[in-house]
Amino acid sequence: MNTIYKIVKSEKLNIDTFLLTVESEKIAKKSRPGQIVHIKCGNGTEAYLRRPISICSVDREKGTFDLAIQIRGKGTKILSCLKAGDDIDVMGPLGQGFSLYPRHKKIIAVGGGIGIFPLLQLLKDHPAQNKKAILGFRTRSLIILENEFRQSCNELLIATDDGSYGEKGFVTELLKKEVEKELPDMVFICGPTVMMKAGVELLKKHNIPCEVSMEQRMGCGIGACLVCVCKIKKDDDWNYTQICKSGPVFSGDEVIFD
Amino acid sequence: MNTIYKIVKSEKLNIDTFLLTVESEKIAKKSRPGQIVHIKCGNGTEAYLRRPISICSVDREKGTFDLAIQIRGKGTKILSCLKAGDDIDVMGPLGQGFSLYPRHKKIIAVGGGIGIFPLLQLLKDHPAQNKKAILGFRTRSLIILENEFRQSCNELLIATDDGSYGEKGFVTELLKKEVEKELPDMVFICGPTVMMKAGVELLKKHNIPCEVSMEQRMGCGIGACLVCVCKIKKDDDWNYTQICKSGPVFSGDEVIFD
Amino acid sequence: MNNINLEINIAGIKLKNPVIAASGCFGFGREYSRYFDLNRLGGIAVKGLTKLARKGNPPPRIAETPSGILNSVGLQNPGVKTFIEKEIPFLRSYGIAIIANASGNTIEDYEYMVEILSSADVDGIELNLSCPNVKEGCMSFGSTSNGVFEVVSRVKKKAGKPLIVKLTPNVTDITEIARAAETAGADSVSLINTLLGMAIDAKTKRPILGNVTGGLSGPAVKPIALRMVYQVSKAVKIPIIGMGGISNGTDAVEFLLAGASAVMLGTAGFVNPMAWVETIEGLEKYMIENNVKSVTELIGGLIA
Amino acid sequence: MNNINLEINIAGIKLKNPVIAASGCFGFGREYSRYFDLNRLGGIAVKGLTKLARKGNPPPRIAETPSGILNSVGLQNPGVKTFIEKEIPFLRSYGIAIIANASGNTIEDYEYMVEILSSADVDGIELNLSCPNVKEGCMSFGSTSNGVFEVVSRVKKKAGKPLIVKLTPNVTDITEIARAAETAGADSVSLINTLLGMAIDAKTKRPILGNVTGGLSGPAVKPIALRMVYQVSKAVKIPIIGMGGISNGTDAVEFLLAGASAVMLGTAGFVNPMAWVETIEGLEKYMIENNVKSVTELIGGLIA
Numbered sequence A, B: 001m002n003t004i005y006k007i008v009k010s011e012k013l014n015i016d017t018f019l020l021t022v023e024s025e026k027i028a029k030k031s032r033p034g035q036i037v038h039i040k041c042g043n044g045t046e047a048y049l050r051r052p053i054s055i056c057s058v059d060r061e062k063g064t065f066d067l068a069i070q071i072r073g074k075g076t077k078i079l080s081c082l083k084a085g086d087d088i089d090v091m092g093p094l095g096q097g098f099s100l101y102p103r104h105k106k107i108i109a110v111g112g113g114i115g116i117f118p119l120l121q122l123l124k125d126h127p128a129q130n131k132k133a134i135l136g137f138r139t140r141s142l143i144i145l146e147n148e149f150r151q152s153c154n155e156l157l158i159a160t161d162d163g164s165y166g167e168k169g170f171v172t173e174l175l176k177k178e179v180e181k182e183l184p185d186m187v188f189i190c191g192p193t194v195m196m197k198a199g200v201e202l203l204k205k206h207n208i209p210c211e212v213s214m215e216q217r218m219g220c221g222i223g224a225c226l227v228c229v230c231k232i233k234k235d236d237d238w239n240y241t242q243i244c245k246s247g248p249v250f251s252g253d254e255v256i257f258d
Numbered sequence C, D: 001m002n003n004i005n006l007e008i009n010i011a012g013i014k015l016k017n018p019v020i021a022a023s024g025c026f027g028f029g030r031e032y033s034r035y036f037d038l039n040r041l042g043g044i045a046v047k048g049l050t051k052l053a054r055k056g057n058p059p060p061r062i063a064e065t066p067s068g069i070l071n072s073v074g075l076q077n078p079g080v081k082t083f084i085e086k087e088i089p090f091l092r093s094y095g096i097a098i099i100a101n102a103s104g105n106t107i108e109d110y111e112y113m114v115e116i117l118s119s120a121d122v123d124g125i126e127l128n129l130s131c132p133n134v135k136e137g138c139m140s141f142g143s144t145s146n147g148v149f150e151v152v153s154r155v156k157k158k159a160g161k162p163l164i165v166k167l168t169p170n171v172t173d174i175t176e177i178a179r180a181a182e183t184a185g186a187d188s189v190s191l192i193n194t195l196l197g198m199a200i201d202a203k204t205k206r207p208i209l210g211n212v213t214g215g216l217s218g219p220a221v222k223p224i225a226l227r228m229v230y231q232v233s234k235a236v237k238i239p240i241i242g243m244g245g246i247s248n249g250t251d252a253v254e255f256l257l258a259g260a261s262a263v264m265l266g267t268a269g270f271v272n273p274m275a276w277v278e279t280i281e282g283l284e285k286y287m288i289e290n291n292v293k294s295v296t297e298l299i300g301g302l303i304a
């Protein structure tokens, strides 16, 4: 199975985040919003394991897909040095994406930090008429992909922790206000665990369904090694379930956040 | 202590050997023929240890030195990918070089395989009037640095294992013929252990002094870890002596070849 | 292919080539079956099984370390009965050896496992006396020769299939443990399981793994594994399955030369899902280039 | 520097910072003194010494492995008397702690070593009960708690200097060994020495090392070393010197958090001769960034 593709473009988005455009008919065509890829960083053992990255957006015509990547450590650093024309070793698309139901007419996508990335293609692909996005950033200078998001939804709200742009505060506070204004049919939340947990609890009160995208350190990326688990309810009990295979997207009410 | 230098040029010499020109006033000025450098291959742990490489030649005016490197494994492969402008991490010059005595009027330098490299600067620097070089290669297509050697000595003899160029046979056979024609004052031998051993034995019979350049896997490269040893005679006994510090050049009669 | 013979028989388990997927790194084969034809493999050691289903340890369960990984899965599995019902039929659709990896908290658990697996359609049973990620049983039996002797001699009486005993490297003298397994009736030993290790995040001042410690595997451990295979091959007569950091054909050859009759690969597959297949191809290439007709010629062929 | 305090006292040995050059990787300091000012270091553990000079093992004595190395030097050294005469005066010209690393074939050898070193001008004695590269003594004492107890309690009677016992990781339960050392009177333990390993050249079908097996060190072993330091810190009260794969300040912090009071670096210096200095600088940087006033605050600070 071939996993080697060509990089079309690498572009800096902000101080520590870059956008990588990769050529792959297969991944562009097959992937659903919310799915991930699993990437080898460099040829050697320097960053030994692959890194899981969400597909940020796809161009199905051109047969390319975009990854928005934040430099955190060794592996993402290696990826940030790649240039157009370089090879990249990508397994994917992997896992289960978001649910795109036509019955959901009004949706809200809520993202914080690196959690905003998978929401872009979700907003592009979702059949709803009314699509709202609430994105959180630490501060104004870190805001990225603003235009792309604006073009993919009906309304874009931005929150910054320090109030340097948009609303000051957490995205969950904005979500609360929006929900209290008008109930959406479905909400998608992606970001730090505390944020997703707060969002899920809020929506539960209003009986609104939601989906979250979970994060965990990964090994194989395809469900075989059982390292990337989170607690998922099963009957009266729960199981540790593979995020790479059964996720990263789960229904908000099936996840147990510890 | 700074060990980072700039690469000026990388040039392919034959199918698996390349010449790397590195800018370093210090190494160009301080090094003596036969000394080595200890090189980090890449930034990571892929090739974890440094690699010892002989200084092939120096340009004291320009402040550069040349390394001729054969691709053998991971480390030399990484080095072969470096280009002009890249950084390289080099410790050196290290160890003891060849003895350049004015009283040696007629010298012969004998090299085989990667053993020919340190002989180039030796021939350039040696004060003798009569300098002969005998170099051995497997076959014609692998012959490298022929012009450089020709310009650095009075006579250049080449032997190939298959007779495709020059004399057919081993360099030690050519050495035997030359020595039997006219006794040199000093001989320098560098190559596989069997070759150096045969050379030393031959010269002993004729009572001609010689120096050899020993090879061994290295750690620190500066004499501290005691891993790169060979047997060196000491009084009636012998010691395991660090090649990186007391060598790589030793007097032929002090080495015990097992 | 060029008349070379990769077949090997490990204590009655026939393998068409000596490359086996290591337990815990390959699930029950379903996932990787989408990446390559499982028929290419010599065999599969399935995820570690226990009497009842186990939830396993809290995440994070993996940490990256220099040229290796730590894992602390803790034997999450659906229980041996579910395996027999749901997974064996799938695996049997391929022409490869099925090795059931079995763990327990007590000797009685191990007896139960061997008994039930002996009447199931598997080719061999790998007794896991070496998992470092569970509190009871397992490595605590596997770290003393008495423990190993007792478990193995007890279960041997129930065993209707070839019995492979999987050894832990976390011991002072692995040859002593291997001999105890052999004396007690093991048909083969496999080694090494993971080395107990730990990773810390200096920023948060916390262990990276939810379980604090985990088992080290991958290329980092290869020198230790190779040494242990070599030592054990001098100490016992039963065949050895070698593993620990194998990533390619050359690595596999090294283990065979050290005395292994077959090899397992686990961690390498996380990085390269084709690692198992490429290892087989690399081994073939080595044999052709070095004029080795049968893989059996390589076993213990080290010149030392 | 910013009012941070790197000083630490290990069982009476005063170190101006907790970074010490590991034995066998730093000779007697002369070579590296040309690369940096030895005064930067907390201390130096000198090359392993024995009663009489030792030639060591046949080369090759080093093999590169994934993120690590194997060495099989085998305690080549000029003998303890030459060390005392020729090397101490040089080392004393620096303001750093001198730790004499001592080995022997017999208990009497160890007694002799400790006696003679106690009257020499060193700051501490590191008893090497863990060298895997010599046939007699050393690791054979170090791999059982009885062996360790016997040697340490015998030499303790002769010891006029702080006694650090260096432990081998090639054991089933390092806490048992550490406790034996503590009970017998050790003032400190240092760990880990190298893990026994092996490398094979598939092309030549031969071991790479002249001595067949060797000791594994470098980043590859870090997770194992860290785990052992953590375990031992829960088991004994005497201070621990941690080592095994440390290459930078972050690594050093991890060992301190796991329970070490000081650290040693060896192998990393082969790759980067400034590794010791950069580790000290990295530690300082971490302390400043994390508002740690004294290095003692980090010791055992793991939140687990």
Ligand SMILES: Cc1cc2nc3c(=O)[nH]c(=O)nc-3n(C[C@H](O)[C@H](O)[C@H](O)COP(=O)(O)OP(=O)(O)OC[C@H]3O[C@@H](n4cnc5c(N)ncnc54)[C@H](O)[C@@H]3O)c2cc1C
Pocket: A036, A047, A049, A050, A051, A052, A053, A054, A055, A068, A069, A070, A071, A072, A073, A074, A075, A076, A077, A114, A117, A118, A214, A215, A216, A217, A218, A248, C063, C064
């Ligand atoms: C489902 C999923 C989707 C993700 N999508 C994106 C994305 O679109 N853009 C983006 O920038 N990042 C994303 N991440 C996070 C990204 O995987 C980590 O930032 C990255 O693995 C860190 O690697 P490193 O080499 O830079 O860091 P290092 O600290 O050097 O990594 C060491 C090890 O820890 C793992 N690790 C460290 N942090 C994380 C983390 N937060 N999640 C999972 N593994 C981690 C690494 O994979 C590696 O195995 C996603 C993670 C998951 C699980």
Ligand SMILES: Cc1cc2nc3c(=O)[nH]c(=O)nc-3n(C[C@H](O)[C@H](O)[C@H](O)COP(=O)(O)OP(=O)(O)OC[C@H]3O[C@@H](n4cnc5c(N)ncnc54)[C@H](O)[C@@H]3O)c2cc1C
Pocket: B036, B047, B049, B050, B051, B052, B053, B054, B055, B068, B069, B070, B071, B072, B073, B074, B075, B076, B077, B114, B117, B118, B214, B215, B216, B217, B218, B248, D063, D064
């Ligand atoms: C004093 C001295 C001078 C040398 N001069 C030259 C030179 O001018 N040009 C040149 O091409 N080569 C020279 N060599 C050989 C060169 O060091 C090796 O070919 C090189 O280290 C191989 O590294 P690798 O990563 O390609 O091979 P790998 O096989 O990946 O290396 C693995 C490990 O083994 C060591 N190693 C493998 N082969 C040798 C060897 N023959 N000698 C020492 N260590 C070895 C490596 O340094 C490394 O630590 C010299 C060696 C010595 C000791």
Ligand SMILES: Cc1cc2nc3c(=O)[nH]c(=O)nc-3n(C[C@H](O)[C@H](O)[C@H](O)COP(=O)(O)O)c2cc1C
Pocket: A219, A225, A227, C022, C023, C024, C025, C047, C048, C049, C071, C073, C075, C101, C128, C131, C166, C192, C193, C194, C216, C217, C218, C219, C243, C244, C245, C246, C264, C265, C266, C267, C268
């Ligand atoms: C994620 C993971 C899970 C594992 N689970 C098991 C297991 O259930 N049973 C077992 O005997 N070994 C288990 N192992 C150990 C491997 O089978 C193997 O012994 C070890 O990883 C060394 O081989 P490697 O370096 O090729 O991975 C596991 C290893 C990993 C990495």
Ligand SMILES: Cc1cc2nc3c(=O)[nH]c(=O)nc-3n(C[C@H](O)[C@H](O)[C@H](O)COP(=O)(O)O)c2cc1C
Pocket: B219, B225, B227, D022, D023, D024, D025, D047, D048, D049, D071, D073, D075, D101, D128, D131, D166, D192, D193, D194, D216, D217, D218, D219, D243, D244, D245, D246, D264, D265, D266, D267, D268
């Ligand atoms: C080449 C070499 C020689 C060594 N010699 C000794 C020695 O003489 N005495 C000793 O106690 N440890 C010796 N060691 C072990 C180191 O002191 C240290 O315990 C080990 O290498 C782990 O640390 P590191 O990974 O930082 O190198 C030696 C290690 C190496 C690599």
Ligand code: FES
Pocket: A217, A218, A219, A220, A221, A222, A223, A224, A225, A226, A227, A228, A242, A243, A244, A245
């Ligand atoms: S990473 Fe292996 S199961 Fe998810």
Ligand code: FES
Pocket: B217, B218, B219, B220, B221, B222, B223, B224, B225, B226, B227, B228, B242, B243, B244, B245
């Ligand atoms: S390489 Fe360390 S002494 Fe020569």
